[in-house]
Amino acid sequence: QVQVVESGGGLVQPGGSLRLSCAASGSIFSIYFMGWYRQAPGKQRELVAGITSGGNTNYADSVKGRFTISRDNAKNTVYLQMNSLKPEDTAVYSCNAKTLSKLEGYWGQGTQVTVSS
Secondary structure (H helix, E strand, O other): OEEEEEEOOEEEOOOOOEEEEEEEEEOHHHEEEEEEEEEOOOOOOEEEEEEEOOOOEEEOHHHOOOEEEEEEHHHOEEEEEEOOOOHHHOEEEEEEEEEOOEEEEEEOOOEEEEEOO
């Protein structure tokens, strides 16, 4: 079992920055991939950024050059640094941790990010 807890969402003006955190606990040794997903009203959930246990990262085209995913192994935490935020980045952002025994992964409760002036 793995538990993930997100934090760091909020309201920010266009062009601003936010950093999201995803803290994992439990059987963290079994995690091979952690990703940040988002879902805007009326839209499907999409993968924003992911990082493997080996440190490889991938990003959605819409956030490349603006968002950075990173991790602190000592804190069992993955971060999503979001810069140059746009109104279209507004969504509920959720963290997912995948293990071989649960390929759909473990989800956190999500955190709201609102980009508005």
